[in-house]
């Protein structure tokens with residue numbers, strides 16, 4: 283069994299993904315999905331890096347590319363328009379402005395930066411050697427909570443991304459995650475099972491089982507995403523993601539439309 287939807291995939295506009303939207307859609311159909319959503323990296327608000335995100339003036343092209351695929355794949359495949367935006371403290375208003383540019387079906391919130399450090403960027407990996415890993419983990423969870431509280435996002439992405447290169451905290455983070463799950467529930471954001479962790483050095487789902495269980499127990503809604511940066515990764519390992527959701531006790535997952543939960547689907 284697999285979920286019917288994949289809400290996390292990219293386009294070449296972000297500068298580090300390949301394949302046109304139609305190619306992602308075609309692979310989605312092949313994988314038996316009936317709904318996908320694009321969620322490319324929104325223009326960065328603090329600075330611009332062509333290898334990280336699209337430019338502000340490329341947003342209209344982004345919508346046009348997806349709308350073209352929507353027309354082409356109707357009615358076989360429903361294609362939603364989402365976007366993945368970074369949470370950068372101090373830039374909430376600028377982020378809000380960018381997100382108001384289009385009637386998105388959902389906005390995925392991500393924490394990829396701790397202060398100015400792109401901690402999951404392979405080019406900035408060396409900085410890990412100088413850091414206190416427990417402190418990094420705590421800062422990361424604090425930023426996740428602040429992201430949810432900002433009200434900017436509907437789904438929180440890869441909620442244990444700090445483990446990407448295999449750096450593990452020595453102290454248990456269970457209490458941090460419990461606090462985070464409680465905030466997610468209060469703020470009404472969903473959590474995603476993101477299968478891309480299996481393709482990264484850590485080789486684990488984001489989030490791992492014991493953490494996903496905490497979100498389930500807190501009553502946080504669930505969505506599925508492959509975080510595909512290549513059409514062939516759409517729906518990848520979704521059988522495993524589905525089994526994981528079931529294992530921790532999730533009885534349903536959610537679909538979004540115009541930034542509201544549109545439908546709940548039984549697991």
Ligand SMILES: [Zn+2]
Nearest residue numbers: 292298323511
């Ligand atoms: Zn990316």
Ligand SMILES: [Zn+2]
Nearest residue numbers: 290321366509
């Ligand atoms: Zn992504």
